[in-house]
Amino acid sequence: MEPNSSLITKYNVAAPRYTSYPTVPFWESDVFNPKEWISRLKATYTQSKNDGLSLYVHLPFCENLCTYCGCNTRITKNHGVETHYINYVLREWEIYKAAIDEEIVISEIHLGGGTPTFFEPANLQRLILGLLDDGIVKDGASFSFEAHPANTTKEHLQTLYHLGFRRLSLGIQDFDPHVQYLINRRQTVGDVQRVMDEAREIGYTSINFDLIYGLPLQTQVTVRDTIEKALRMSPDRISFYSYAHVPWIKPGQRRFTEQDLPVGEEKLALYILGKQMIGRKGYLDVGMDHFAKPGDELFKAALSGSLHRNFMGYADRYTPVLIGLGVSSISDAWNGFAQNIKTVEDYYKVLDEGRLPVIKGHLLHEEDEVLRRYILDMMCKGKVELKADFSINDAIVGRLRPLEADGLVEFNNDQIKVTRIGKSFLRNICMAFDQRLQLSKEQKQVFSQAI
CATH class of the missing domain: 3.80.30.20 (tm_1862 like domain)
Structure with a gap:
């Protein structure tokens, strides 16, 4: 089970490496x-x-x-x-x-x-x-x-x-x-x-x-x-x-x-x-x-x-x-x-x-700390448990739905898990949790390509 060429083309975008959040x-x-x-x-x-x-x-x-x-x-x-x-x-x-x-x-x-x-x-x-x-x-x-x-x-x-x-x-x-x-x-x-x-x-x-x-x-x-x-x-x-x-x-x-x-x-x-x-x-x-x-x-x-x-x-x-x-x-x-x-x-x-x-x-705000934990868990454990009543959970889920349709993540109630194919696109998956990146227009000038 390896990514096909259409996925490669779609997800080969500028992306952070996520050694921190915020980057x-x-x-x-x-x-x-x-x-x-x-x-x-x-x-x-x-x-x-x-x-x-x-x-x-x-x-x-x-x-x-x-x-x-x-x-x-x-x-x-x-x-x-x-x-x-x-x-x-x-x-x-x-x-x-x-x-x-x-x-x-x-x-x-x-x-x-x-x-x-x-x-x-x-x-x-x-x-x-x-x-x-x-x-x-x-x-x-x-x-x-x-x-x-x-x-x-x-x-x-x-x-x-x-x-x-x-x-x-x-x-x-x-x-x-x-x-x-x-x-x-x-x-x-x-x-x-x-x-x-x-x-x-x-x-x-x-x-x-x-x-x-x-x-x-x-x-x-x-x-x-x-x-x-x-x-x-x-x-x-x-x-x-x-x-x-x-x-x-x-x-x-x-x-x-x-x-x-x-x-x-x-x-x-x-x-x-x-x-x-x-x-x-x-x-x-x-x-x-x-x-x-x-x-x-x-x-x-x-x-x-x-x-x-x-x-x-x-x-x-x-x-x-x-x-x-x-x-x-x-x-x-x-x-x-x-x-x-x-x-x-x-x-x-x-x-x-x-x-x-x-x-x-x-200096991290409360929202930063929650998102940092989400991204760390995805990078290190391959899964995320959404925190109850976190204000931007719905926005995150909305950004992840297209990735779910492409077979990169799976949902089980409030748990999001990376799939075997999705492991090749971890940087792209983490971008869905990255609220600061989503609000920015600069990512193409800042980061290297995801693939």
């Missing part, structure tokens, strides 16, 4: 109050202290620009920037700790970027020890990092393992040399296999591969070859993302043209091929884009109903407080979001003034 373009940053944000953060942490908090650290530096990348990066070969940046990240963390003014319990740390393995192992050690200073690591905590296979050394792996890291995610994207050339992302199968072997030997228990479909020059032949090579290495998780082509936001994507990209039915065929290949090897389809082996914590979370989605993607746990440190990082207190300044120089300047480097945010 960032619809935050009310003009009325955002940083003091109220901190007050909400502290209150949420106080109420949920037993759950601990999550830390995301954005390490933006890369030696080379990957032209497909939509992340906030700083390209440099000067590794002298490492120590200075870490000093400021730890300074930002001290401000947050002082604002919370309680014992800090850490449930999760994730290092993203950029390229975290741009940093020397000794500097990563200083960063992590600084984050953990005076805090408590919760039993069963999850520490993970993103790694470039071509520059991740055994020393990186050993250093982070001794600090409590048991998970890593390898950014592969594609193994085809022609595709790698256009996206300027070069690593060999041998690079990946080396890191895999060393990580397993050291004791890492969960290794993820990031793969992307919809990249320039990809065909079913090249994608099949990439996935076959990936599956032979047997990672615990696979993230199979749709390439987001947004050159009006990321000019680096202009290295290739739209004519180089598989689109529409051709692009969806790549996803279906990959999904089928991955599924035949025993991986569970976990939400949107993510697959996990039985026994992996993400797999267990999907089965138990505890799967969560945040700015880092899918997670096997929910912590009400997520604090993002570093340039462009986003923090989440459930009823409020805040995003940091996006340039390194301005980040340093604001911290030198003793202030949090927050540039924008959004």
